Amino acid sequence: MVSSDSQYSYTSSSDTELYSPAADIEHPSYISKILSKTKPDEGKARKSIAETHAEGIENTLTRYESSTHGIGPIESVLDEEKPEQFDVKPDTELNEWDPWHYPVDSETGFRIVQFVDNDRDDPRCWTTRARWNYTILLGLVCFDVAMMSAIITGDMKSPAAHFGVSLEVMCLCVSLMVWGFGLGPLIFAPFSEEFGRNRVYQTTLLVAVCFIIPCGAATNIGMLLAFRFLDGVAFSAPMCLIGGSLSDMWRNEERGSAMAIFSVAPFLGPVMGPIVGSLLSVKCSWRWVYYFMIIFSGCLYGVMFIFLPETHHQTILQRRAKKLRAKGDSSYRAISEIKTRSVKKIAKDTLLRPIILLSELIVFLVTLYMAVIYGLLYMFFFAYPVVYGEGKHWGDIKTSLMFIPLGAGTILGTLAAPFLNKDYVKRAKKYIDRGQIPPAELRLIPMMIGCWFVPIGLFAYAWSSYPHISWAGPAFSGFSCGFGFMMLYNPANNYIVDSYQHYAASGLAAKTFVRSMWGGAVPLFTIQMYHRLGYEWASSLMAFISLACCAIPYLFYIYGARIRERSKYAYSPVQGELKDPEQGIDSSAQDMRSNHQLSERVIDNE
Incomplete structure (x- = not known):
């Protein structure tokens, strides 16, 4: 032959x-x-x-x-x-x-x-250099989308004066885009199953870039608000698919550093937004904030369109099967061509199940906690101008520089992620060596450590924000908050995944939607809250709320296993015997191993 x-x-x-x-x-x-x-x-x-x-x-x-x-x-x-x-x-x-x-x-x-060993079409078999190039490109896209939501906070007064509206109305420009982030994935995520990731990327990013143009050329506030919302919907597609693209390219044991880039981008982007926005607005005009985003996003779109290959495994295999069928044998099929979902099931999985899972105590409380954290991030964009702009009479550029410690904290939290993952693997191995399945609650240990950094940072921010006290106090308190954000973010996602396994994505969907709705609502009352309560007590109120949330990881660490046992949807395996490692593992352990693989893949898309 x-x-x-x-x-x-x-x-x-x-x-x-x-x-x-x-x-x-x-x-x-x-x-x-x-x-x-x-x-x-x-x-x-x-x-x-x-x-x-x-x-x-x-x-x-x-x-x-x-x-x-x-x-x-x-x-x-x-x-x-x-x-x-x-x-x-x-x-x-x-x-x-x-x-x-x-x-x-x-x-x-x-x-x-299916893919064969060392298959050149398998994204996980591409060269390390190529995969890192694509990873950095996707990380920049995620950074771009996140920065777009907050870049206008560098100067809200100029467009408000131009359109003759209040600052509260201008805050809607941020809120509507963040709300679009929550709604968009409900529309776009199922399309990646049908058409592959690249078509969704290319279509939605092109639409998003085009929608920035009328924002920069807006002649009235209604036009600006409408296109900010539409931009949020269009830009949300990359945010919900990039985690999947990274999973397509990197194996579990290789994925830590790549996922760290994806994890930090949604936090670092909004932190850099006010700095860039204030510089552009002061040196040029507020419209140049949008013109800059057109150029930056357009360049990223062009690079992605030209260089990024399809990474979705089943899309690649479908194309291979189609080529093989064209040679005369119609029996070739990819798995996705054999097992498909009806429109009714897609609608149920996409829209209904996340709502149902919000009735689960674990999903509800973890979602509540992540919504508080996400809201705090957007609260800072409006609290800093009050504390520094009104209290210390600083300009927009100088005020925006105070976000640097917050960004440094998120970077440090990201750098800690690989060490936390090694600790998790070490703890999980002890259970496996004893013939037990590692409990989902092991994911909560970083949360139990990191949760305290947020209220500590907020209390420091609150009581050092007097106008006569040095700028360093409230500025460097942001470092503690940023570090705490990252210590909470990934472990919370992983805990939902490990707790709900086959329903994990719906649990994350519920979290993403609620988080975005609350994150978009916070800008609408932050300025008024600081004016009514004062700098100290407004920040202290949020500190007390975050302090109360610190009980959540401890609650589930103690009672989580029992809660999962009583749940209709949660994954709660019996702590059965594991076979000898040389002989393989039993079915329940295999479920858990698959679950651990899934948890490595679904760093929230957010």
Whole structure:
């Protein structure tokens, strides 16, 4: 048998040596067993082929079930089917023109298309340099979207005076965009399943860039507010898909640093926004804030359009299956072409289930906590101008520089993430070594440490904000808050994922929606709150609220397992025996391992 193309070459010199991989490509184990042995025992060979093929199918299905990372992903792809039900048809014939040699599945009658070992089309097998280039590009897009929401806070007075409206009305420019962030994923996330990530990126980013133009050219406040909201909806699509793109490219053990870039961008972007916005507004005009974003976002869109390849695994495999079918064999299918969801199920998973999960105590309280944190971030954008602008009579540029410690805190919190993850792995291994499944509550340990930094920072900000006290007190209190934000953010997401497993994405959807609604509401009352209560007590009020929230991770660390046992939706495995590591793990442990993989993939899209 002879088959060759640009990536693969197979030569047949004798019956004893039928398989020779190309220099840097290997076939999956079931292909090796088909092609590499001489006259094997027929029954044993077929059993081995079936087992290894089923394993390959299971890996593909695991990737497919957890590869959509925004709102409403596929949470149950197989329905009643089990991966082990897939079996190789005994009389399978391998097509010589098929470089991957996919066998026929006996149950479905299809040749299931999946990635092979070291497959060049598999995003996880791309070069490290290429994956880092794409990761940095996606991180910049996330940073761009986040900065767009807060860049106008660097100078709110100039556009307010131009349109003849109050500052409260101008605050709606921030609120409406943040609300758009919460609504957009409900619309766009399911499209990535159908069309792939790149089409969603390219379409929504183009629309978003175009919607910035009327913001900069607005002739009345209504026009500005309308397009800020539409911009928020359009810009939300990249925010809810970038986590999935990173998961497509990086394996679990490689993903820590890449996800750190994605995690810090939603916090660092808004922090940098006022600094850039104030410089542009003072040196040029408030309209140049939008013109700058058109240029910056447009350049990122162009680079992404030209250089970013498709990373969604099933989209890539669908295209491969389509090309193979075009050669004359219609039996080639990607998993996503066999198991699909109806429109009704998509609507249920996307819209209804997140609302249902808000009735779960774990989802409700963690969502409440993350909403408070997100609201505090946007509160600072309006509290700093009050404390420094009104209290100390500083200008916009000087005031915006006080956000630098807040940004430094978020960066330090991000740098701590790999160490926290190592600690989690170490603790989880102790449970596995004892034959137990690591509890979801292990994810709460960083929250139990980091939760105190937020109220400490807020109290310091409150009682050092007197006009006659040095600027350093309230400024550097932002460092503590920024560090606390990052110590809370990822562990909270991971706890929801570990607690709800197959419903995890719906739980994160509920959190994202509520968080965005509250984050958008905070700017509407922050200025009035500081004027009515005074600088000290307004900040102290938020400090007391964040202090009360510190009880949440401790509550779930103690009672979380019992709460999950009583829940209809939460994942609560029985602490059963694990098999010897050399022999594999039992089904409940496998569920937990899959859950841990999923938790590495869904850093909130936010």
